[in-house]
Amino acid sequence: MAEMAPLDADMFWRSRLGATDQFALYCFAAQGDRRPDELLADLRLRAGGVPELGLRAAPAWRDLALPRWCPAPIVDDQLRHHDGPATWDECRAAVADLLTDSLDATEHTWRAHLFGPVAGAPRAAGPAWVLVLQVSHALADGRGVAALARTLLGPGGEPEPTSGRPVAGDRPGVPALAAGVLGMPLRLAAGLALGTAGWRRADDTPAPPTMAATTLNRVAGRRRRIDVRVVEADALRIGTATVTVSVLARLAEVLGPYLGIADDALTVELTVGRAAHGRGRNNFHNVSVRLHPHLDRIDRARMIDAQIRAARVREDAPGRRLERRAADITPAVLRSLAVRWTPTDVAPARVAGAAVVSAVHRGPADLTLGGGAVLFTAGFPALSSAHALSIGVLRLGATATLSLTTDPAAVDADCLVSLLVAATDG
Known part of the structure; x- marks a missing residue:
């Protein structure tokens, strides 16, 4: 059995409290007379060759140890055809x-959800297939x-798994639980030492911005x-940004304009990837970025780029690395409690x-489905107790x-979309 990485375990525990799954949409031109059952059969065959797609989570008793990955056979219910929606708007709904x-x-x-053929999809000259991959955040980040x-839709060859980690067995046994309990004092002491060292090495960088x-x-x-708003990537670029x-x-x-904020108070949270390390499947952190709506586009883009670069430097600083190591060795039961005790029904004041x-x-x-070329992709990050709007930028x-x-x-999504169209047309 392969033990989950701590951040992946956090994602698993969060999934027990609310909707955190990721949904990746891919739209393809429909070719020939391929039937939905044929397309899903092809997908199932390819999925069978990807070890990562044959996993499930096995939590430890009372979360005394981290959950583990164990085998899960692919079943018919994981590949579904939704034959109701006939148009793009119906498909979106x-x-x-x-x-x-x-x-x-x-x-x-x-899980894989297949829609179509549908009419009126963006960039489609005729009918289109829409495939949506629903993936647990514990299994993978974006x-x-x-x-x-x-691996499912790419060109030719055998599927290449995203990880070479072997998996076998079932839920954690008595030895793993005993090790989790007996190791708590040592983990707490080591975490405290590392956290203190990280705090001492922290620089004088101002705290990330927040807003009301x-x-x-x-x-x-x-x-x-x-x-969904589909555009040419180069048409979005501002200068060399x-x-x-x-x-x-x-x-x-x-x-x-939507919020009536025209100064530096306007910020967004941006997910920024870290370099992959160890057995972790989730390698990212969130950065608070001021949008500077009062500046012209060129200066605004430069200020935003500088903030993201500075955030990457801060995240890679020795003090932050020590803090992450301290968090990683925190006993599983305490990590689980921290997730469960985080409020999910009250919006924060800041x-x-x-x-x-x-x-x-x-x-x-270069992806295909049933011989049809991919037209575009989209993604829909989960909402939370702090955000009723999330935005995916997918290339x-x-x-x-x-x-x-x-x-x-x-x-008011209609208002937001009209503002988005205006902002991305020019």
Whole structure:
């Protein structure tokens, strides 16, 4: 049995409290007369060759040890065809309904949803297939989900797993639980020592910016709406800035007017990837970024880029690395309690950002389904007790997609979309 990495275990425990699954959408041109059952059979065959897709989580008794990965055979219910939606708008509504239908990672950690053929999809000259991969966040982060999708939809050859870690066995036994209990004092002492060392090595860098909670910072209900804006990636660029920085600079022209904020108080949370290490499947952290809506686009993009670069330097500082090591050796039962005791039904008074932005480059546009070429990809980060709006920035080849996930009870998505169109047209 392979023990979960601590951050992956945190993701598993969070999934028991609310909707945290990731949903990666891929749209393909429909070719020939391929039937849905044939497409799903092809996907199941490829999935059988990917070890990562044959896993489930086995929690320890009372969380006295970290959960472990163990085998889970692929079953028919993991590959579903939804034959109701006939148009893109109907498909969007159906996908939105899936976002709070969470996986039970103790049974399976992924599911494939096939829609179509549908009419009117962006960039489609005719009918299109829409494939949505639902993946437990414990199994993979955004980059990991993109890699798994590529094993199922990528060109030729045998599927390449995202990890070579062997997996076998079942839930943790008595020796693992005993080791977890007996090791608590040593782990606590080591964690305290490392945490103290990290604190002493911390620099004088100011704390990340926060802002007063806005109308977008509410506890999300059960309903969801999704909106998708597909554009050429190069058309989004502001000067020499990256696509991610350029999108953030343009979002200042969306969130600023929507919230009535025209100064440096406007911030968002951006997920920033770390270098993969060890057995961990989740390698990212969130950075608070000021959007500077009062500046012109070029200066705004430069300021945003500087903040992201500074955040990467801070995250790689010796003190921060020691703090992460201290957190990693915290006893499993204490990590679990910390997750369970984090409020999920009360919005905070101050937040690190009005919305969460997740950006992932999903590689070249060489994916296919049933012989049809991929048209675009989209993604819908989960909402939380602090955010009723999340934004995915997904790239595939030369195309970029901005994906909005909202709680329709809290957010006027029609207004946001109109502002987004204006901000990305010019």
